[in-house]
Every structure is written in structure tokens, then in C-alpha cells.
Amino acid sequence: MSLAEIKSRISNAETKAGRALGSVDLIAVSKVQPNERVEAVLSEGQRIFGENRVQEAAGKWPDFRTQFDGIQLHIIGPLQTNKARQAMELAECIHSVDRPKLATTLARLAQEIGQCPDLFIQVNTGAEAQKAGILPQDADSFVAECRSLDLPVKGLMCIPPVEEEAALHFALLAKIAKRNDLSGLSMGMSGDFEKAIAFGATHVRVGSAIFGARDYS
Numbered sequence: 001m002s003l004a005e006i007k008s009r010i011s012n013a014e015t016k017a018g019r020a021l022g023s024v025d026l027i028a029v030s031k032v033q034p035n036e037r038v039e040a041v042l043s044e045g046q047r048i049f050g051e052n053r054v055q056e057a058a059g060k061w062p063d064f065r066t067q068f069d070g071i072q073l074h075i076i077g078p079l080q081t082n083k084a085r086q087a088m089e090l091a092e093c094i095h096s097v098d099r100p101k102l103a104t105t106l107a108r109l110a111q112e113i114g115q116c117p118d119l120f121i122q123v124n125t126g127a128e129a130q131k132a133g134i135l136p137q138d139a140d141s142f143v144a145e146c147r148s149l150d151l152p153v154k155g156l157m158c159i160p161p162v163e164e165e166a167a168l169h170f171a172l173l174a175k176i177a178k179r180n181d182l183s184g185l186s187m188g189m190s191g192d193f194e195k196a197i198a199f200g201a202t203h204v205r206v207g208s209a210i211f212g213a214r215d216y217s
């Protein structure tokens with residue numbers, strides 16, 4: 001599917017949900033994609049991109065930034081504390097703040113560096129053992145803890161379990177965000193971004209629908 005098609009589907013979903021046009025940011029998830037595909041999407045005007053590995057992001061985005069203005073890079077994958085500094089220096093936004101130790105590390109580094117990317121707290125809405133994220137019942141206290149550390153928390157992020165109806169998870173994330181006065185909702189991927197927009201997503205993370213399937217071979 002083309003970038004233009006995805007953007008028009010987003011506009012339609014915004015309208016259908018009674019939301020303002022442009023209220024949803026499209027994050028083009030470029031992980032594992034060959035540089036030519038990423039460059040093509042940059043040339044079409046897309047400027048917000050997502051990567052889930054710091055190492056991979058560091059290998060390509062500094063170069064792209066020298067070629068294209070106004071790039072915004074979002075780290076959307078699990079973040080080890082020993083990669084936190086690099087992530088903060090590379091990215092405008094981190095979507096995967098998922099544990100107290102990472103929060104205190106980010107806070108310490110933010111003091112040291114003098115700035116901090118926008119942050120989203122990842123919530124493990126399906127309470128899946130293998131998935132990162134704070135459990136729903138711990139989310140309120142974790143938001144409070146991050147705020148007490150002066151971290152710029154903009155919203156919440158989730159990745160619904162593959163086997164379950166995503167709408168339930170989008171609704172739960174929206175509810176937790178609302179009671180914590182958070183306006184950002186990072187939810188929705190290639191298969192369900194329109195549904196996420198109906199539930200209030202402000203950031204959709206779309207990879208394969210824009211770039212084609214990822215080739216891990």
C-alpha cells in the first residue's frame with residue numbers, strides 16, 4: 001500500500017470518529033526495511049519514523065538526518081538501561097518506558113544531558129508474560145512515579161495480544177490515560193490503526209502496510 005493511501009485512510013478514520021483532521025500522527029515503522037524503501041518514503045514527505053532497536057536506529061538515522069530536514073525519530077521497542085543514553089540522543093520520542101529502573105535512569109540522564117525526549121509509558125494491557133510494559137493495575141502509580149521524577153510523560157502505549165480483540169485493549173489504554181490526565185495514546189499498527197483511531201489514538205505505528213513485509217532473512 002502507498003503512503004498516500006495510508007494517510008487517506010487515517011483522514012477517513014479521523015472524520016468517522018468525529019475527530020479533527022491531522023489529530024493523529026503517523027509513525028512510519030522502518031525497522032528492518034532496506035534504506036531504499038525508507039528513502040522513498042522520506043522523498044514522499046513522511047518525516048515521523050519509528051524504530052524498535054537503538055542499534056539499528058543509530059546505524060541509519062544520523063545519515064538520513066543529513067539528507068532530509070525535520071525528521072522525528074521514535075523509539076518504540078524495549079529499551080535496555082545501558083542503551084538509554086544513546087536512545088535519548090538519537091530520538092525525539094521514546095514509547096517504551098516500562099519499568100521503574102528505566103524511569104530513574106532516564107531521569108538521571110535527563111538531568112545530565114539537560115533535555116529529554118517525549119515519553120510514553122508502555123502498558124502490558126494483556127498482562128502477557130513475554131511482553132514488556134507495566135501491568136494495568138500498576139499503571140497509575142508508575143505514571144505518578146515518572147511525574148515525580150520530572151519526566152515528560154506525554155501518554156501511554158500498548159501492543160494488544162495477537163489473539164485478542166484489539167478494541168478491548170485500546171479502550172482499556174484510553175481509560176487509564178484519561179484518569180491520569182494523559183492526552184497521548186500510541187496504539188494501532190498496520191492491521192488495526194483505524195480501530196485505534198476510533199478509540200482515540202493520537203499516534204499510530206504503521207510498518208508493513210507502508211513499506212511492505214519485513215524480510216528478516
Ligand SMILES: *Cc1c(COP(=O)(O)O)cnc(C)c1O
Binds near residue numbers: 029076189190205208
Ligand atoms: C514493528 C512494530 C510496529 C509496526 O508493525 P506493523 O504490523 O508492521 O505495522 C508497531 N509497533 C511496534 C512496537 C513494533 O515493534
